Amino acid sequence: MKHLKLLLLSLAIGALVVAPIGQGNYIIYTLCSWLLFSISAMGLNLTLGYAGQVSLAQAGFMGIGAYITALMTLAGIHWIVAAGVSISTCFAVGLLLGYPALRVQHHFLAFVTLAFNTLLFLVLRNEEEITGGSFGLVGMPRPSFFGISTNSNLAFYYFSLACFLTAVAVMWWILRSPWGRSFKALRENPIRAESLGLKIRRQTLLAFAIGSAFGGLAGAMQAPLVQFIEPGSFALVHSLKILLMVVVGGSGYFYGPMLGAAVVILLPEVLRFTEGYYLIIYSALVIVLMVFSPNGLIGAGQKIWTKFRPKHEERRDMQKGFQL
């Protein structure tokens, strides 16, 4: 079983390495944005799927990361430093925002983050001297490492892939550590978790802050990828989009956010032939999915799998024989 898993994992990484070779710029760009939205959705999955809190500000945290990175790299500071500052700022903001909100009932974090995202949008749009207002910022340089520049799209893809794999490894480590297990305990049975000595509030707050920091990393990658940022890319709608990725993929599953990000980013391309109707079809599909499988696509897959998997059946003839 362990060998099989390792084999599948190396196959998946191999596929990710091979995927962009020989593809056009547009496909490479789509793959890059899938990677960065996967990171962001993975962060939200920690908040939502493991700690059970709804955050509606993940795009806002991406915005913080993107603007900090853009401003710092435009000032000539290396990307690594800028990304570090972005991630730690998002972590700190997450702590500040979550601390009062988690003091009270569970759904208040959703309200506070909703207000925060909208406020952040207003600040980004109105403080023109720093953020460029609704015209945004342009021309962020792409980073170079040890003299190797990531200016070409293919090189930037491998840079994104490296960031993505690091983020996946960190998340995997967090979830396996005693911390991560306590997040899961919280979600499954908060009362029992508290009775075993877990500090519910502190754990949830940490999960939210770490999840936000992942958003910061995704933002730090978005600035050099698109090389143009404006407040509209970090509005509340986009937070809802990231929330959708997590839930459509399957919240609480490790690979859920990546699947969800792929669906949310690729589906518009697939449905392009329907022209104006694509958002209608798309939202209708989401409603249907939620009605029939609230655990998202992975949950639906599991349901179908357990239905068809051969079950261990009792041998009735033996029973008979036993009676004879």
Add this chain to the structure above:
Amino acid sequence: MAELIQILVSGLAAGSIYALAAVGFTLLWQASQTINFAQGEFVMLPAFFVLVGVHFLGLPLWPAIFFGLLLSLLILGVAFKRLIVEPMLPHGTLPLVIATIALGLLLKESVKEFYGATAQPFPAIFPQTVYNVMGASVSLQDICNLAVSMLAIGGLQLFLSRTRTGRCMQASAQNPAVAEILGVNVKRMVLYTFLINAALATIASVLISPIYLAKFSNGETLGLVAFIAAIVGGFNQIRGALVGGLLIGVIDNLSAVYISAEYRAAMPLLLLIAIILLRPQGLLGTKEGRSV
């Protein structure tokens, strides 16, 4: 002074319409733990039903409004509850939140595709004459809007506290299990709540559309405002939603004039954060037990 009166009156008028949406929001929350993220779209949509009645079926305004009300009750009330909320209730709040977000998107895009992306003029119900009160110009439309929404909310409050059905609805909201044991048809009461929400949304839609025009994207701001009003006032009280709505309307207008037009939208949000920090149960709300 005259300016202040003017701002207060128009703020209260707008606020009373927000209150209608906010009251519906709290009712749904109480009856079925539904946080309806499509509430803004619920207010946007009935105006288009009425426009369909006027322009395509050739109905006069009042029958068209009645037609709009019927369609809203059917689609935003019965169909919303039967097809979306009911199958998802056993799965908890989160899938339902996502589904209502998707529903909002669905309604918005459908109106954009099937009716039109431009803002549509909506026939005024009340005369738009403007009176001069102590130097301030006060429009009759604002006064009528305020009066109609107050009547609607007052009537609803009376219905909930004075009639047998209303009390049954309250009982089912407070403790569905015990209500069921005492012979209340809880499912039917929840359905009534959804119908009332649809009716309130229709009233709000018909009142607000002559002012802001009917547009597919109206729901975005309306939904957010209703949401904030409900939390500021107190998530578990009708009175709270009313006070929250009026307060947001007045603060919105005041800050547009006295603070800055750019940060106008920020004031209600700051109020929301302040309320959550200082008085999480809302201005008039009562404390709910801790969830854990």
